[in-house]
Amino acid sequence: MSDASAPVPENTPVLRAEGLLKTHYGEGAPAHAVRGVDLCVRQGEFVAVTGPSGAGKSTLLHLLGGLQRPDGGSLWLDGVRTDGWQEARWAVERRRRIGIVFQFFNLVSNLSVADNVELPALLAGLPPKQARAEREALLAELGLAGKERSLPGELSGGEQQRVALARALVNHPPLLLADEPAGSLDSKGTREVMRLLSRFHQRGQTIVLVTHDARLASAADRVISFFDGRMADDAELTAAPPRRKGISGVLELKD
Amino acid sequence: MRLPLLALLARGPAHGYELKQDLEQLLGSAYPQPNVGQIYVTLGRLEKSGLIEGEDVEQSSRPNKKVYHLTDAGREALHAWFEETEDEPRVRDEFFMKLALAPQSGLADQIALINRQRRQYLNTMRSLSKLATAENRDNRIAHLLIEGAMLHLQADLDWLERCQEELEELE
Numbered sequence: 001m002s003d004a005s006a007p008v009p010e011n012t013p014v015l016r017a018e019g020l021l022k023t024h025y026g027e028g029a030p031a032h033a034v035r036g037v038d039l040c041v042r043q044g045e046f047v048a049v050t051g052p053s054g055a056g057k058s059t060l061l062h063l064l065g066g067l068q069r070p071d072g073g074s075l076w077l078d079g080v081r082t083d084g085w086q087e088a089r090w091a092v093e094r095r096r097r098i099g100i101v102f103q104f105f106n107l108v109s110n111l112s113v114a115d116n117v118e119l120p121a122l123l124a125g126l127p128p129k130q131a132r133a134e135r136e137a138l139l140a141e142l143g144l145a146g147k148e149r150s151l152p153g154e155l156s157g158g159e160q161q162r163v164a165l166a167r168a169l170v171n172h173p174p175l176l177l178a179d180e181p182a183g184s185l186d187s188k189g190t191r192e193v194m195r196l197l198s199r200f201h202q203r204g205q206t207i208v209l210v211t212h213d214a215r216l217a218s219a220a221d222r223v224i225s226f227f228d229g230r231m232a233d234d235a236e237l238t239a240a241p242p243r244r245k246g247i248s249g250v251l252e253l254k255d
Numbered sequence: 256m257r258l259p260l261l262a263l264l265a266r267g268p269a270h271g272y273e274l275k276q277d278l279e280q281l282l283g284s285a286y287p288q289p290n291v292g293q294i295y296v297t298l299g300r301l302e303k304s305g306l307i308e309g310e311d312v313e314q315s316s317r318p319n320k321k322v323y324h325l326t327d328a329g330r331e332a333l334h335a336w337f338e339e340t341e342d343e344p345r346v347r348d349e350f351f352m353k354l355a356l357a358p359q360s361g362l363a364d365q366i367a368l369i370n371r372q373r374r375q376y377l378n379t380m381r382s383l384s385k386l387a388t389a390e391n392r393d394n395r396i397a398h399l400l401i402e403g404a405m406l407h408l409q410a411d412l413d414w415l416e417r418c419q420e421e422l423e424e425l426e
Contacts, residue, residue: 227423
């Protein structure tokens, strides 16, 4: 993997996609899940992809993380073209370049919280002592100190998602992908995920988030609306107060 | 603001500035700060309609202040207020009319209308999230107010999504 150590020129997008296509062939008519998507995500951006279920947004995220291969188009990670990568290469890159969190956490159920987080670090070749230090720091940061020896099934959904977040970030990947990370959490858990994603983003983490939840999406600074396999809109959210009445209008109590 | 002021006076007499502070404390930064002039005007109206009564209290070094208390009629009005349920949030708004009339007029594109409206809602949603982060964690009432606003916006965004799904299918 000679290209891994080559210096990445400045301003290279963390992720770039051109003409991505993906069709699912199942029973019935072929489903065009992703129909020609061009996307560029720069270092430090927090991008949310929203849209109705079945719009293809999860498929898009799977293509970006190499969990599925496109039928057409190209994808670059840190300027490196991924088109020819086989599964083994993707598995390596998912440990190093990309962290992923899923709706249903996907933790290893018979491993402790500590082992779930340390595993990708060890697989990436980190010395055990360092893997442990990384794990301790992340779990403390995510408010999970004292839960190291628990099994995932003993934790609440919100706690499991925090463990999954620690696992995704343990190797400091340049890109974090999140697929409906609050999709199986209650309102409180959603707020928690939102707060944590914002916090990591403020520290410079690049994030691509897929969600149908507009509240979660509003934590991002760019929102892509996905319909029927295509980007219908790509909007930068402003920090500036919205025009006219804005939030005070929304919150107003009637006279 | 008439009934909220009456409700604050149900605890006991208070003057205008106290009521302003009570409202601010209760609703936190989520609620646009009530302007004290507006409060005095409202208190004046409430007094005129016999729901409260004011009494001048002398202060040594400052002008008199007026301390208000609830009348029996005021208490009655409050009971009626709590008894009554409120109207549903609006279901038909100006945006809906634009969307409905865009094709006939030939002057606007429905999808473009939806996209623009969504951008505004998302920006407002973002401001609300920021407000929630900035608000004191222990002020539950303020957080519930913000969360309510967010859930309403969420519903509006979901509805925009439905509109877009339906209208894109026709294309």
